[in-house]
Amino acid sequence: MNKLPENINPNDPVVTPEKRAEIDQIIEENKALPGATMVVLNQLQNKIGFVSEPMQAYVAQKLGIPVSTVHGVVTFYSFFATQPKGKHTIKFCLGTACYVGGIEQLIEKAKQALGIDIGQTTPDGNISLEICRCVGACSQAPVVVVDEEVQGRVRPNKFPQVLRKVQETVQ
Secondary structure, three states: OOOOOOOOOOOOOOOOOOHHHHHHHHHHHOOOOOOEEEEEHHHHHHOOOOOOHHHHHHHHHHOOOOHHHHHHHHHOOOOOOOOOOOOOEEEEEEEEEHHHHHHHHHHOOOOOOOOOOOOOOOOOOOOEEEEHHHOOHHHHOOEEOOOEEEOOOOOOOOOOHHHHHHHHHHH
């Protein structure tokens, strides 16, 4: 039988009583459904915002399946997050046009300015950096998506303005 990891963050939803109750309710309501693993994980992602490794182990234990099965689903589908996301998300399009248009320079600029890497969130929990595939705005390359707003023809010298705008909305 799967066990929860020994060194769980005390803020992990599995440890927090009210979040654990939400997790248990989602599992209980869906465990008998065909494809229960996907349904449960999807609902956890929607309700809590991410599916941590301890949450994955807990779901596996409750559903009576190997943790590798749950982990496989979470890592296969890009819409699952394994850690909390920031209040704002900046996504960099890696489609061909954006790549050729210099998106790598924008990524480096963001990493330097925020002190985090792609897939990470600033320590204050305000901004997460992500990559995405083509967003369908190739004529606007390179494209950055701030929250849900597509911003095109972003140049490295203009990126600090984009970042400042995001940071101002947080404060």
